[in-house]
Amino acid sequence: MTITRRGLLAGSVGALALGATSACGGVSGSGNDADKGDKGDTGSLSTQGFGKPDDVGQARIDAFKSAYPNVQLAINEGDFDPQQFLSAVASGNAPSLVYLNRDLVGSYAAQGAIQPLDDHLATAGIKTGDYREAAIKEVTIDGKVYGVPEFYNTRNILVNGAALQEVGLTLADVSTTDWNKLHTVATKLYKASGGGIARIGFDPKLPEFLPLWAKANGADLVNPDGAPNLDDPKIIEALTYALSLINEQGGWSKFKAFRDTWDLFGAGNQFVKNQAGAFPWEGWYVNVLVQSSPKVDLQSVPFTDKQGTPISFENGSAWCLPKGAKNPAAAINWMKVMTSTDTWLKAGAARQATVEKNNSIFTGLFTANPSADEQIKAKHVKPGQTGFHKAIENYYASTGYAFAIPGSKAGSEIKAAWQDAVNRALSGQQKPDAAMKQAQADASKAFSAAK
Amino acid sequence: MxxxxxxxxxxxxxxxxxxxxxxxxxxxxxxxxxxxxxxxxxxxxxxxxxxxxxxSFTDYNAIDSPEGVGVANYRELVADPKVAKALGNTLIYAVLYVPTAMVVALILAMVLNRVGRASGFFRTVFYLPVMTPTVAVGALFLLLLNGQEGLLNRTLRLVGITGPNWTTDTNWVKPGLVITMLWSLGGTVVIYLAALRQVPKDLYEAAEMDGANAWTKFRKVTVPMISGALFFTLIVQTIAALQMFDQAYTMFFGAQQNSTYSNEAALFYVIYLFQQAFRFLHMGYASALAWLLFLIILIITAVQVRVSRRFVYYEGEKD
Incomplete structure (x- = not known):
């Protein structure tokens, strides 16, 4: 019987451990009244979610330290951890700043975990018009701005020139304008070997790039008011099409297993090993490739809609002010300094120094500050005729037309709903039609329930 | 007086x-x-x-004060298809894992029991994987179980078997996780080994004199004499299986911010509970989910205890 009691105890402890953490009480008040009127040039400033800073991050931290030498910085170097963040907010120990993906901002805003910034931004003289419109849309919920956007990741199609040459195709053949032709191109680039896959011809990058395929087919996953639009027939059609590309290249199970073997960040990456034909990807990957395998024949083209118009999908990070944040004035100063044009120029110079040290090429800094991007590009990005240079140029161009999924008070739930739906369709558990309809039902319920 | x-x-x-x-x-x-x-x-x-x-009787998001909602959370979980899905996944996994883990651990313990002087060394070797962080185990087995280049399928190919896509094929995700969890079986092996060492030698000698072969000795002597340990591990492993989280989350759901790929075949109950609590901030609902799991574990354990009375032998107890 002792054993049984132990078992039950272990069960109850384990089963309730997660739910029990919610035993912490609620938090009253927003911000620290004592800090009102403070210039934010003293005291301590803590962050969560910033990660381990690289040369670009460190240069901006140094810029802040130089501008506010009397502010004591405590940078938590881990990535954003919702459990850690919520526990901190709920227990009244919120950090001064939290750094998270912009697509999470809506849900945290709706739950009251982060504060609207409009008044703070006005006081600090931060103009939202100085940031890219798409990024600001992502952090605007019910007309209020909840975050200051930082990086700006767009998508283009990266192409393996060696694979193209091998099968007798040209870069012009790799286009998402004509979906029938793309089938042929994908099949031609695809290579099987001994029951497995030797090369993926065209990877549509599901589930994460569904918004891009939907847009190419003329639909958005989220309406401008933040409501989900997941069962739009055009979205279902786009998913069905993208899924068919995968099914023609071995099917999801083999496709994913093979893709998991790619050494994305290493010298033996999928370009070097000729394991990939073409796929859409974020701009930062060019910087990875230029360091790990600068000799590969990298080519690129914009993702286009069915009319041939270039489209791109952007996302990135934002700085937000948690509920109960201490020293909000210093936090706003941090947001201002970290995203100002001057600071980005310093970061650009730091990256240039790294580039020179590594005898590499500057692949661009893509931020939500268009003025900074323009000046950094003019100063550090060298024109050239190589595939890498063309890819950098394409990514800069895409910052001008990229779209974002609008911020929504049920942003997390909507994202989870469509990603789960795509995963169900990919694994064959549901047809795209049924999967997206279920996703719409789930997301609508969450959107209605959001405060 | x-x-x-x-x-x-x-x-x-x-x-x-x-x-x-x-x-x-x-x-x-x-x-x-x-x-x-x-x-x-x-x-x-x-x-x-x-x-x-x-x-569990409130609407609570960890930020604002909880608001009473009566039994709404419990009503919702009855109607939530994902609860049924997650429960089904968890029960199937438990049914696959628990007997497999017990059989494999018993075989290993019996082998260890026959090892003479080096027994201590091998005990340590078998127990070491238990000390490996569970997240690391998950990440490691994603590589080992990869359908195309994983070590397991490469080994199977050597003997002419084309292995399945353990991590991407919905039908093979749970067996893949069972294999992953067998890596950390050292604790059970050590318990069985201790129990095997307690079986009196004279019982085997008596059985041999009666003409019992190895299989009969195992069935009639070993199993009854270690039935207490078997029962203990049955309960502990069942509870652990019903609370499956770390490895499955690492392998199929990843970091909350960056994860896009998931597989509903690996959506276990505690993973769903965690998502509700920390991804969507539905702490009240997550608490109700926790209590449902508690009740399920309570019932399963009670049934196991009831059934075990017929099969478990405790030395020193009166007949």
């Missing part, structure tokens, strides 16, 4: 005529030693359990 005699007569008398006396010093010392545990239990287990029960 008569009353006193009567009182004395009703007191328990120990063999040899000695009467038990309360040693308050010893009792105080005993409570002193367990007081830390009691405080820990009250603060970190019972308190949160009660709070969780209360919160």
């Amino acid at each position: 008569a009353v006193t005699t009567a009182n004395v007569a009703t007191r328990k008398v120990l063999p040899g005529g000695a009467r038990p006396t309360r040693n308050w010093r010893e009792i105080r010392a005993a409570y002193g030693f367990i007081s830390l545990w009691i405080v820990g239990f009250l603060v970190f287990t019972l308190g949160p359990m009660i709070a969780s029960l209360v919160l």
Whole structure:
């Protein structure tokens, strides 16, 4: 019987451990009244979610330290951890700043975990018009701005020139304008070997790039008011099409297993090993490739809609002010300094120094500050005729037309709903039609329930 | 005087005529030693359990104060298809994992039991994987179980078998996870080994004199004599299987911010509970989910205890 009691105890402890953490009480008040009127040039400033800073991050931290030498910085170097963040907010120990993906901002805003910034931004003289419109849309919920956007990741199609040459195709053949032709191109680039896959011809990058395929087919996953639009027939059609590309290249199970073997960040990456034909990807990957395998024949083209118009999908990070944040004035100063044009120029110079040290090429800094991007590009990005240079140029161009999924008070739930739906369709558990309809039902319920 | 005699007569008398006396010093010392545990239990287990029960009847997001909603959370979980899905996944996994783990651990323990001097070394070797962080185990087995280049399928190919896509094929995700979890079986192996060492040798000798072969000795002597340990691990492994989280989350759901790929075949109950609590901030609903799991574990354990009465032999117990 002792054993049984132990078992039950272990069960109850384990089963309730997660739910029990919610035993912490609620938090009253927003911000620290004592800090009102403070210039934010003293005291301590803590962050969560910033990660381990690289040369670009460190240069901006140094810029802040130089501008506010009397502010004591405590940078938590881990990535954003919702459990850690919520526990901190709920227990009244919120950090001064939290750094998270912009697509999470809506849900945290709706739950009251982060504060609207409009008044703070006005006081600090931060103009939202100085940031890219798409990024600001992502952090605007019910007309209020909840975050200051930082990086700006767009998508283009990266192409393996060696694979193209091998099968007798040209870069012009790799286009998402004509979906029938793309089938042929994908099949031609695809290579099987001994029951497995030797090369993926065209990877549509599901589930994460569904918004891009939907847009190419003329639909958005989220309406401008933040409501989900997941069962739009055009979205279902786009998913069905993208899924068919995968099914023609071995099917999801083999496709994913093979893709998991790619050494994305290493010298033996999928370009070097000729394991990939073409796929859409974020701009930062060019910087990875230029360091790990600068000799590969990298080519690129914009993702286009069915009319041939270039489209791109952007996302990135934002700085937000948690509920109960201490020293909000210093936090706003941090947001201002970290995203100002001057600071980005310093970061650009730091990256240039790294580039020179590594005898590499500057692949661009893509931020939500268009003025900074323009000046950094003019100063550090060298024109050239190589595939890498063309890819950098394409990514800069895409910052001008990229779209974002609008911020929504049920942003997390909507994202989870469509990603789960795509995963169900990919694994064959549901047809795209049924999967997206279920996703719409789930997301609508969450959107209605959001405060 | 008569009353006193009567009182004395009703007191328990120990063999040899000695009467038990309360040693308050010893009792105080005993409570002193367990007081830390009691405080820990009250603060970190019972308190949160009660709070969780209360919160399960509220709408709570960890930021604002909870608002009472009656049994709405429980009603919702009955209607939530993902609860049924997650429960189904969890039960199937438990049915696959628990017997497999017990059989494999018993085989390993029996092999270890035959190893002479090197037994201590091998015990350590078998137990070491238990010390590996579970997240690392998950990440490692994503590589080992990869359908195309994983070590397992490469090995199978050597003997002419085309292995399945353990990590991407919906039908093979759970068996893949069972294999992953077998990596950390050292604790069970050590328990079985200890139990095997307690089986009296004369029972085997007696069985041999009666003409029993190895299989008969195993069935008629070994299994009954270690049935207590088998029962203990059955309960512990069942509870652990019903609470499957770390490895499955690492392998199929990843970091909350960056994860896009997931597989609903690996959506276990505690993963769903975690998502509700920390991804969507539905703490009240997550608390209700926790209590449902508690009840399920309670029922399953009670059934196991009931059934075990017929099969488990405790040495020293009266027949």
